[in-house]
Structures are given as C-alpha cells and as structure tokens.
Amino acid sequence: MGTLPQHLPVVNPPAWARVRRSRRMADRALKVTCTLFTLLGVAVLGWILVMLLIEGGRGLSLAVFTQTTPGPGSEGGGIANALVGSLILTVLGIVVATPIGVLAGTYLAEYGKGSKLAELIRFVNDILLAAPSILIGLFVYTLMVQPMGSYSGWAGGVALAIIAVPVIVRTTEDMLSLVPGSLREAGVALGAPMSTVIMSISWRAARAGMVTGVLLATARIAGETAPLLFTALNNNFWFKPNLMGGVSNLPVMIYQFALAPYQNWRELAWAGALIITLSILALSIAARLVLKKDKVR
Amino acid sequence: MSVLSDRMIISNMQSVRRSSQPVFDRVFRWASYGSALLVLIVLAGIIGSMIYGGMPAFREFGFGFVTSSAWDVGRDQYGAWVAIVGTLTSALIALVIGVPLSIGIAIFLTQLCPPWLKRPVATTIELLAAVPSIIYGMWGLFVFAPLFAKFVQIPVSSIVEGLPFFGTILYARVPSGVGVLTAGIILAIMIIPFIASITRDILDQIPTMLRESAYGIGCTTWEVVRHVLLPQAGVSIIGAIMLGLGRALGETMAVTFVIGNANRLSLSLFDPGSTIASRIANEFNEAAGLQLNALLALGCILFLVTFTVLVLARLLIAQVKAR
Numbered sequence: 001m002g003t004l005p006q007h008l009p010v011v012n013p014p015a016w017a018r019v020r021r022s023r024r025m026a027d028r029a030l031k032v033t034c035t036l037f038t039l040l041g042v043a044v045l046g047w048i049l050v051m052l053l054i055e056g057g058r059g060l061s062l063a064v065f066t067q068t069t070p071g072p073g074s075e076g077g078g079i080a081n082a083l084v085g086s087l088i089l090t091v092l093g094i095v096v097a098t099p100i101g102v103l104a105g106t107y108l109a110e111y112g113k114g115s116k117l118a119e120l121i122r123f124v125n126d127i128l129l130a131a132p133s134i135l136i137g138l139f140v141y142t143l144m145v146q147p148m149g150s151y152s153g154w155a156g157g158v159a160l161a162i163i164a165v166p167v168i169v170r171t172t173e174d175m176l177s178l179v180p181g182s183l184r185e186a187g188v189a190l191g192a193p194m195s196t197v198i199m200s201i202s203w204r205a206a207r208a209g210m211v212t213g214v215l216l217a218t219a220r221i222a223g224e225t226a227p228l229l230f231t232a233l234n235n236n237f238w239f240k241p242n243l244m245g246g247v248s249n250l251p252v253m254i255y256q257f258a259l260a261p262y263q264n265w266r267e268l269a270w271a272g273a274l275i276i277t278l279s280i281l282a283l284s285i286a287a288r289l290v291l292k293k294d295k296v297r
Numbered sequence: 298m299s300v301l302s303d304r305m306i307i308s309n310m311q312s313v314r315r316s317s318q319p320v321f322d323r324v325f326r327w328a329s330y331g332s333a334l335l336v337l338i339v340l341a342g343i344i345g346s347m348i349y350g351g352m353p354a355f356r357e358f359g360f361g362f363v364t365s366s367a368w369d370v371g372r373d374q375y376g377a378w379v380a381i382v383g384t385l386t387s388a389l390i391a392l393v394i395g396v397p398l399s400i401g402i403a404i405f406l407t408q409l410c411p412p413w414l415k416r417p418v419a420t421t422i423e424l425l426a427a428v429p430s431i432i433y434g435m436w437g438l439f440v441f442a443p444l445f446a447k448f449v450q451i452p453v454s455s456i457v458e459g460l461p462f463f464g465t466i467l468y469a470r471v472p473s474g475v476g477v478l479t480a481g482i483i484l485a486i487m488i489i490p491f492i493a494s495i496t497r498d499i500l501d502q503i504p505t506m507l508r509e510s511a512y513g514i515g516c517t518t519w520e521v522v523r524h525v526l527l528p529q530a531g532v533s534i535i536g537a538i539m540l541g542l543g544r545a546l547g548e549t550m551a552v553t554f555v556i557g558n559a560n561r562l563s564l565s566l567f568d569p570g571s572t573i574a575s576r577i578a579n580e581f582n583e584a585a586g587l588q589l590n591a592l593l594a595l596g597c598i599l600f601l602v603t604f605t606v607l608v609l610a611r612l613l614i615a616q617v618k619a620r
Binding site for chain 1: 319321322325326328329330331332333334335336337339340342343346347349350397398401402404405406408409410418420421422423424425427428429430431432433434435436438439440486489493515517518519520522540543544546547548549550554574577578581582593596599600603604607608610611
C-alpha cells in the first residue's frame, strides 16, 4: 500500500468535516427525499384505513350482518347476502385453485426442473400473475356465461380460481426449490416412489410457505371486482342454492351501491368496504406470520 | 443424469413391492403435469376468446377501429382511439409520479432504514398492494377528488388560464376533481408496492462488497446509490418499472371511479376521459350485439399491449438473475 499521503492528518477528524459541501448537500437531499417518500407511502395506507374506519364504522350495525341488501328507495337493509355470497365465491375459487396450483408448482420444482417446458410455463405463469383481471373476467364470460346463457356463481368461482392459480404456483415452486435436494435423495434411497418423496418430504418441508401462498391467493381474490362484474354479477336477494343467476357479492355490491343516489346504499357500501379491507389485510398479515414463524423454527 | 437413475431405481423397487404404488405414482405425476399445462391453456384461452369475440368488430371497422375516436352506441359506430389515449396517458402519469417514489422507498429500505424498522415498513408498503382496487376507487372519488379539486384544480386553473400550452393541459373546465390526472395519481399509489418491492430485491442482490468498497473509499450514500447501485441494477429496474406499467394499463375499478368516463378527446389532464378497462367495466353488462364485440375487441387491444409490456418486463428482470 505504500506510505500515507502527507496531507492526510493522522488523527481521524469528524467524518463529515472533510466532505465538500456540495457532496454533503446531495447526500442529505437523497436521505431526506427517500425518507419522505417512504413516510408518504405509509401515510397513504394510514389515510385509507382511517377513512374506512370513520365512514364504514358509521354504517356498521347488527342489521348489516342480518338483513339482505335493500332495493332502490327502500330504507335500512344490510349486506348479509353479499357477505355470504362473497365467502362462497372466494372459497369456491380457492378450492378449485389450490390443487391445480400446488400440483403445477410441484411439476415446476420437482418433475420438470430445468426443462424447457417448465421454463416456458414459469414465464407464462409470471405473465398471468400480473395480467389485468378484467381480461380474465371477459375470458370466463365467453367461456361460461355466454354458452350457459346466464350469469352464475360457478363462472365467478372459476374466474377467481384463474386469478388465484398463478399466485399459488409461484409460491409453491419458490418454497419447494428451497427444500434441499439431500432430503429428497434420502427418501429415494429408502426406496420411496417419487410421489411419496414429494408428498411426505418436499411438501412437508415447504408446508408453511405453501400455506402462505394459499392465504395470499385468498387475499388477492377476495377483493377482486372486475372479473365478478361479468361472471357472478350481483343481485339484491339471496342467491339460488344452485348458484345459477346472479350471486350477490361484496365487491360488486360496493361498486353499485357506492355510486348510487341513496344515502343508505352508500352507508352500506362503506360498511362493506371496511369489512372487506380489514379481512384482506388480516389475511395478508396472517400469511406473513405463518412464514415468519416457520423461519424462526 | 442423476434424476434419470433415481427414477430407474424407483421403478425397479416398485415392481418388487406393492403393485398399487406405481399406479398412484403415475397418476400423481400426470396430474401435476396436467396442472402445469393448464397454465398454458388458460393463457391460450384468454388470447383465443379475445380474438374470437372481437373479430366481428375488427371485421366491421377494419384498422379504423384503432384510429377512430367515435363511440356512438345509437349509431353503432365504435372506435378505440379515445380509450387507448386515456389508457396510455393515465399509465404514463402513474409512472412519472410512481417511479421516483418507488425507487426512493426501495433505497430507504435497503440503505437507510435501521434494521428493526425494516420489516414493519416493508410490510406496510406491501400491504398497499393488498388493498382492493375498488377501495382505491372509493377513496379516490369520495376523499381524494374533492380535496384535489379544491386545492389543486381550482388554484392551478386560475393561474394558468390564458397561458399558452399550460393554459390548455392544466385547465379544468369543470373542477370536479375527477379526470385523467386524478386517475394517474391513484394508479401511481397502486403501482408503488410492486415497483418498490422488486427494486428492493434487485438492490439486495447486489454484492455487499461492492457497496462497502465504495463506502471505503469515502463515497457518500448518494454517491454509492448513484454510481454503484443504480448502474449495477441497470436494466432490471427498467423491468420493474415495466411491470408497474403493465399493472397500471390494466387496472380497472379504481380508474372507473375517478376518470369520469367521458368519450372525449381532451388536451387537458384535468378533464374526464376513459381507459380501455374502465370502458369495458362501464358498458359490458348493458352491451349487446356489435357493442359487445367492440368491447371484446378493446379487451384484445388491452391484452396485446399489456402482454408485450409484461413480457419485456420479465425478460429485463431476468437479466440480473442470469448474471
């Protein structure tokens, strides 16, 4: 390294004293700007939540959970049918999507690892992950609603499932590829067939991550509006048990009621918005906690 | 090689042992193969249904469908131009506002944030992505738009009135708060979590040694970010931005609430407009005949644009992983 330059003092001066003023200002500006931007992002989420609590809290009452959505011009009413409808559609979507997503993710991480086909599927899955959900609504409309001649809860469930699958595929694959290969080799060495190795070794090791994926997918589809608009639609009554015809659901109810000229409709829309947002945020946080707990272990 | 021999061992063992096992093993394998193929089929189905459904409109109007700005349900004349312009304008505004914010947040999280604060802040930013689109729409229309009209549209309009250029693009004829700029701002908030989290991942992947070397020769944080981190991240950040753009182009419910849904080509950013997605959401349920086909044709255009953007985004993001 040679000798130290003569002009450098031997004793360490305060760190910033030697730094030119313009450099110091640029540095300060970066730090302040980045911190402000982050605060702004956090503040927006806080603003939305506070507003939801104020506006939605005002409309909350027991009737909201027990009565069905009111018709135009009628007093009071609740959103019981929309709550149950949303629950059914979301469960339907996730029940269809979970096996498909988990199996497809398993293919990508286990059977097809490194193959050209797996690479293509992974790429397409990433595209679907970010594709506009309204297009998926249009697709299911032409696939199911048009041929069947009626809006239906089944079409809504399928649309939600198509949105959920890429989320589950992605997390399943990510989590499975974290499982060390030596675990699998140990299973194979014991003479276990591939399916047993995958189910009792890989899946078990990656369980927490896969549950996270399913929870995140649930959170994602629970608030989806656009695809339901063209598939399950909405109505003001209890839906038919066979789920044919319009099935009332929270997101579309909120969309229609928020823009309506009736005061009680608007209040119900805010109450619904509060319920749906809190549930989704709780699901998203729960998903992260599941993963975190597993990492600690 | 090793996979192949594993499988051979497995199948040999199975023939010796129980006979029910290989059947299940094969079924399981085909089921996972089939599920993976389903992902491809869904994408093909989306493309197919858009082209099939939009065909009558494309055949009726030809290429003029893209360039015509007519949208007259009564006379059955349809053109996509106004919606295309609205989609691109609102998405570009979203990028102009959202990208600096996202990169700033990513820099804060990776370089400036004390470790104990990292997780809560990162989670909060990610939760912005979990809030449903329709909630942004309600917030935008009932909370943000009135404030925006009062504190931005009215004062700015009165300042720029009569000026060339600015007097046109920043003048609100009816300062209601809704419009293309409002939609762009709401979209900016919605794409921040996506761009920020990918940028953060990219910055985290840059070897710590590079950063420490730069600090070691006396660089300030700004210089490290400007001359080491950003050049290293390079095209991958552009990939993250394109991913945000893909989101902004296809976002539906929030935009439908705040853009005003007017089929009018206006030079002012304060004026209402419409995007492809908002037009579809608005009219689809009442549409029939050629109008329905025209809306599906709009969906086809939206698909082509977002698909191209997302493919480019993925290819660019993959760059950093390949290195």
